[in-house]
Amino acid sequence: MRQRTRYSLLLIFALLAALAVALILRKNAPPEVARLLPESDAILYFDLKPIRLATRFDRSPVAHSPDYQRFIDATGIVFERDLDAVALSLHRMDDPDGPNGPVAYSEVFEGRFDGTRLARYLASIAAARESYAGHTIYTIPIFDSAVLLPTSGTKPTRYLRVTQLGYDTLAASNTPTAEQIHSILDRYRASASPFAGSSLLEARYRDVPLLSSAWAIGYIGLPFSENGHITAFGLQLPMPEDTTFVASLRFTTAIHLRIDEILPNEAAAEQSTQALTALLNLFRSFQDLQFNLHRSGGEPLSQDAVLHQAIDSIKIQQQKDRTILTAVLPLDLLKQLTNASASSSTQP
Numbered sequence: 001m002r003q004r005t006r007y008s009l010l011l012i013f014a015l016l017a018a019l020a021v022a023l024i025l026r027k028n029a030p031p032e033v034a035r036l037l038p039e040s041d042a043i044l045y046f047d048l049k050p051i052r053l054a055t056r057f058d059r060s061p062v063a064h065s066p067d068y069q070r071f072i073d074a075t076g077i078v079f080e081r082d083l084d085a086v087a088l089s090l091h092r093m094d095d096p097d098g099p100n101g102p103v104a105y106s107e108v109f110e111g112r113f114d115g116t117r118l119a120r121y122l123a124s125i126a127a128a129r130e131s132y133a134g135h136t137i138y139t140i141p142i143f144d145s146a147v148l149l150p151t152s153g154t155k156p157t158r159y160l161r162v163t164q165l166g167y168d169t170l171a172a173s174n175t176p177t178a179e180q181i182h183s184i185l186d187r188y189r190a191s192a193s194p195f196a197g198s199s200l201l202e203a204r205y206r207d208v209p210l211l212s213s214a215w216a217i218g219y220i221g222l223p224f225s226e227n228g229h230i231t232a233f234g235l236q237l238p239m240p241e242d243t244t245f246v247a248s249l250r251f252t253t254a255i256h257l258r259i260d261e262i263l264p265n266e267a268a269a270e271q272s273t274q275a276l277t278a279l280l281n282l283f284r285s286f287q288d289l290q291f292n293l294h295r296s297g298g299e300p301l302s303q304d305a306v307l308h309q310a311i312d313s314i315k316i317q318q319q320k321d322r323t324i325l326t327a328v329l330p331l332d333l334l335k336q337l338t339n340a341s342a343s344s345s346t347q348p
Contacts, residue, residue, distance in 0.1 A: 126140055215247060
């Protein structure tokens with residue numbers, strides 16, 4: 001009897017240990033919307049819940065475009081209110097002058113959706129439908145960067161493929177072929193595994209800091225590249241467009257930003273660190289000059305002071321083969337930017 005009891009206890013402990021390991025693996029696994037993405041050159045992820053909680057941007061009045069308002073009226077979905085998480089994959093295009101430009105996108109959205117109303121709306125604007133893996137893929141024509149009904153008589157510049165994965169999950173892709181949307185559906189069937197995901201996610205997600213609400217990995221310069229280099233605000237940064245990055249945002253009492261630039265070796269990391277530090281010092285000099293001019297002119301300094309504080313918090317350092325930029329951004333800066341965006345969008 002005692003031996004059977006001992007075996008029973010060992011079995012219970014083994015099951016509990018297996019459950020604990022499974023929970024730990026699941027907790028440390030990438031978010032499901034990111035695991036569903038196809039192979040790509042870069043991945044971006046946003047958990048909108050902490051951003052919404054911190055800024056209340058969903059409560060700010062926003063003027064909607066006619067196309068977006070028609071979408072809301074037909075589906076009942078308001079993205080700033082109903083969207084909880086989104087993951088995007090960026091695909092480099094062989095022809096940067098093609099209809100997609102240099103980059104095409106695949107996306108997975110998680111939130112609160114009325115599937116019946118959404119399916120009815122997608123069917124009403126779709127130019128074609130395809131059944132794949134038990135799901136309907138709607139092919140929607142895109143005219144001049146806007147979704148229009150195919151009765152306009154003009155030739156679409158490209159197509160957007162959209163499918164409903166589940167009651168709370170949508171997927172879309174504007175790539176030239178259906179390969180990427182098919183890959184998302186294939187991954188959805190195996191999404192229970194915490195180890196599923198693209199090769200880029202498998203290689204770099206371990207570098208994303210724990211509890212990051214927004215992050216990006218891969219060749220993040222893709223949308224911002226020009227003539228083979230990354231540009232920001234019209235300024236060319238001292239790094240090629242195929243530089244590998246891991247960037248993240250964590251929300252606590254402030255916004256913690258970290259960007260890792262991964263270089264081939266320590267010498268390249270040292271060179272990049274020196275170049276970026278010199279660029280940061282130059283930018284700080286211009287920012288100090290502008291701040292002092294506003295102060296001497298008696299202009300309001302609340303927003304300038306917050307931005308000045310954020311710039312002062314930037315640190316650039318080298319760690320082996322990496323150049324690491326960190327900054328602490330006040331939540332007030334995010335709130336000001338959100339409120340300014342909402343105010344400008346409601347202007348007639």
